[in-house]
Amino acid sequence: MTSKPTCLIVASAASAGVSARSFQQCFNLCNPVFNLQTATPGGKSIDFTGVDDSTGRWVQEFSIKPYANPAKLESIDGARYQALLIPDCPGAMNDLAHSGSLARILSHFISQQKPVCAVGQGVAALCCATEDQKWIFSRYSMTGPSVFELVRSSEFANLPLIVEDFIKDNGGSYTASIEDAVHVVLDRHLITGQNIQSTTAAVNNLILLCNNR
Secondary structure, eight states, X not given: OOOOOEEEEEOOOSTTOEXXXXXXXXXXXXXXXXXXXXXXXXXXXXXXXXXXXXXXXXXXXXXXXXXXXXXXXXXXXXXXXXXXXXXXXXXTTTTGGGOHHHHHHHHHHHHHTOOEEEEGGGGGGGGGOEXXXXXXXXXXXXXXXXXXXXXXXXXXXXXXXXXXXXXXHTTOEEOOOSTTOOOEEEEXXXXXXXXXXXXXXXXXXXXXXXXXX
């Protein structure tokens, strides 16, 4: 019997947190397919946001499981993982977008052409990955939260990063659909989803990509 591939789920440890709905969908889809490891900057616990009736019980049950304790992102060896997944993380632009540790892991994944999937505001995490002052995802096609989606937030004026602008300014090709629509872009081994609504479609593409390797 072939052992399951290993997938690293990287989440933000910033106070803005991680989308409960997106993380739940990521975990539930990946758990039967991969051996999963979660990691956050400093190994801090995940602060879930948007917890509602449909996700509240799951979050409660997840939090007492052994795998709910994230590893330190700083100590992760990317070579041990076959896939990388970043769910929708409103906090990503505050920590992951500037993480040297994540940049190191992403650089390994790109050099080995291993599947990388980022969803919604988790796409901001990809902004950390520069080599010789050049973004390693330049010339990639991708999506992420549109300005029209972000502007609805009361925090819009204080956002440290606009993913759409960053992608365009650093040589990437950005597309988006209408607000809250399912929109996923697959370019080589990079999969990006525009928003929380795109989580399931993006993760299913990650699974397909891993199955075809």
